[in-house]
Amino acid sequence: xxxxxxxxxxxxxxxxxxxLFMIAAGLSIIFGLMNIVNLAxxxxxLAGVYIAYYFIGRHMGFWLSLxxxxxxxxxxxxxxxxxxxxxxxxxxxxxxxxxxGLSFIFADVVKWIWGTSPLTLPVPSGLDVSADLGFMIxxxxxxxxxxxxxxxxxxxxxxxxxxxxxxxxxxxxxxxxMLSALGxxxxxxxxxxxxxxxxxxxxxxxxxxPIMGMYVGIDSEILISSxxxxxxxxxxxxKGAFIGAILVGVVDTLGRVLFPSxxxxxxxxxxxxxxxxxxxxLFGRGAQA
Amino acid sequence: xxxxxxWFSLGLIAVLAILPLLLSSFGLKLGSEVLIxxxxxxxxxxxxxxxxxxxxGHAAFFGAGAxxxxxxxxxxxxxYLLLAAAILVSGILAFISGLLFIxxxxxxxxxxxxxxxxxxxxxxxxxxxxxxGADGKPVxxxxxxxxxxxxxxxxxxxxxxAAFAACYFLLRIFISSPLGRSIIxxxxxxxxxxxxxxxxxxxxxxxxxxxxxxxxFAGGLYSYxxxxxxxxxxxxxxxxxALIMVIVGGVGTLLGPAIGAGFFVVLQNYISSYTERxxxxxxxxxxAIVLYGRGGIVHIVSLIWNMIFRPKQSKNRD
Numbered sequence: 001x002x003x004x005x006x007x008x009x010x011x012x013x014x015x016x017x018x019x020l021f022m023i024a025a026g027l028s029i030i031f032g033l034m035n036i037v038n039l040a041x042x043x044x045x046l047a048g049v050y051i052a053y054y055f056i057g058r059h060m061g062f063w064l065s066l067x068x069x070x071x072x073x074x075x076x077x078x079x080x081x082x083x084x085x086x087x088x089x090x091x092x093x094x095x096x097x098x099x100x101g102l103s104f105i106f107a108d109v110v111k112w113i114w115g116t117s118p119l120t121l122p123v124p125s126g127l128d129v130s131a132d133l134g135f136m137i138x139x140x141x142x143x144x145x146x147x148x149x150x151x152x153x154x155x156x157x158x159x160x161x162x163x164x165x166x167x168x169x170x171x172x173x174x175x176x177x178m179l180s181a182l183g184x185x186x187x188x189x190x191x192x193x194x195x196x197x198x199x200x201x202x203x204x205x206x207x208x209x210p211i212m213g214m215y216v217g218i219d220s221e222i223l224i225s226s227x228x229x230x231x232x233x234x235x236x237x238x239k240g241a242f243i244g245a246i247l248v249g250v251v252d253t254l255g256r257v258l259f260p261s262x263x264x265x266x267x268x269x270x271x272x273x274x275x276x277x278x279x280x281x282l283f284g285r286g287a288q289a
Numbered sequence: 290x291x292x293x294x295x296w297f298s299l300g301l302i303a304v305l306a307i308l309p310l311l312l313s314s315f316g317l318k319l320g321s322e323v324l325i326x327x328x329x330x331x332x333x334x335x336x337x338x339x340x341x342x343x344x345x346g347h348a349a350f351f352g353a354g355a356x357x358x359x360x361x362x363x364x365x366x367x368x369y370l371l372l373a374a375a376i377l378v379s380g381i382l383a384f385i386s387g388l389l390f391i392x393x394x395x396x397x398x399x400x401x402x403x404x405x406x407x408x409x410x411x412x413x414x415x416x417x418x419x420x421x422g423a424d425g426k427p428v429x430x431x432x433x434x435x436x437x438x439x440x441x442x443x444x445x446x447x448x449x450x451a452a453f454a455a456c457y458f459l460l461r462i463f464i465s466s467p468l469g470r471s472i473i474x475x476x477x478x479x480x481x482x483x484x485x486x487x488x489x490x491x492x493x494x495x496x497x498x499x500x501x502x503x504x505x506f507a508g509g510l511y512s513y514x515x516x517x518x519x520x521x522x523x524x525x526x527x528x529x530x531a532l533i534m535v536i537v538g539g540v541g542t543l544l545g546p547a548i549g550a551g552f553f554v555v556l557q558n559y560i561s562s563y564t565e566r567x568x569x570x571x572x573x574x575x576x577a578i579v580l581y582g583r584g585g586i587v588h589i590v591s592l593i594w595n596m597i598f599r600p601k602q603s604k605n606r607d
Contacts, residue, residue, distance in 0.1 A: 088580075096532075097575055098575065101576045102576065228404050265412060
């Protein structure tokens, strides 16, 4: 493999990693803060991309559809949290089953409306060109996704470490009861975090549409990869999700080229090694759940 | 074994023995499927209800058993050997994965077992030359316990019934043994058991391996039953279905998960013949059970039982 091809695969891996980061970040914070393994998180991705497909089909344009889709998915997340999840807080098994059941329902609804054949989103105009990087040519849209991912990472890092909301989240991950004892309305914090997590997954879905396409079953693929990232990166931290997502994205993309049969096994092996050396993940905070 | 559980066991065997007289040919097939699923779900119920290990990758062991029978069955056609191989393969997988995973608990354990199951799924999906990939693979091995090939549905039903009864009584003995008691103790209060000098991880590993072996046995039987296997048997959706069967039946009982399996398999067959939207209905059942289930079928039945037959006692308990 020449250096140029290798660079191309690594860039592709980075783009994929950024998409995964947007999902894993929400999953990780929701898990760390609320102690919910949200198995319906892949559903937010799925909902995001199909809703955008619907709006684009109504001639709304890519960017408006992106915005609308994120809003719809965030509202969906809030409804899910307020109407259903709030009733089973603290009951681990019930939460898992509830979100699992919801992912079943949504996947089948999508199948019902849009069928099973894979669809794809168009690349937004202006970005549907190839950029000349000097030493190689690479699709501009993927570079755009990498840039968006990095900007988002910086924004989330700033929020986590420099703002009041971030301080609340960090405190909540370490000790939930203490946070509410300090007079912070933890219910509102939970709902906001859930909305942000869902919105991020929706964003990832829309941005991923032109690259990965969309089909029933992509929700569980994305979910599994995100869970692995959360375990590798550690709970309740955006930094962990970022590093973990880049690692999984690049390894997955390179693996598909070099040894297609064992990519998943290799990602999994990385997870086990990390787990054996650092049971809390690379950047995990607080005690193990 | 006390008097009550003796009569209960006898009743269970009688029901299993008499059922074929009442069932149609299709009902017999469904009965076999229920019993195989019941063995699988019971093995999952064991680690959830008695060891507190909530796994979302238990289909890995069921699928491993099914693939063991199918793949080795291409070369060797001895039912005893193949079923032993299914138990052995899934037992080894459970032992190794348990060794790595049991140090974590709760939601972490759940995610790791889920990822482990998906890894096996991905391998079975990708290794097309060996496993047939997404299309799956027909099972060539014939079901022969030494008396000629078994093709009659009634005979197959009785064999699965015997297998189920054997697994059930094995688990009953296991649970009431000192080893089983220690495992329940670990679930109730792990730090106290550690303080008492128990190496709790080893105890969990034993029950996890046993559970994996039983799931593999069920998977092996399933190969013979279905005569066709696909990677879906390893998929986390299947693990999740087994998990909901445990919850529907009742966590913390042996027979509960088996009853949950029966409820679900029959319901799925019934609803699927009317509509393609089974996943939506199943999802709604999940949500309803989580929000309104209150401990599963077994608990509801025993509550009613106590209300009818022991009004005084149940009042005292309240």
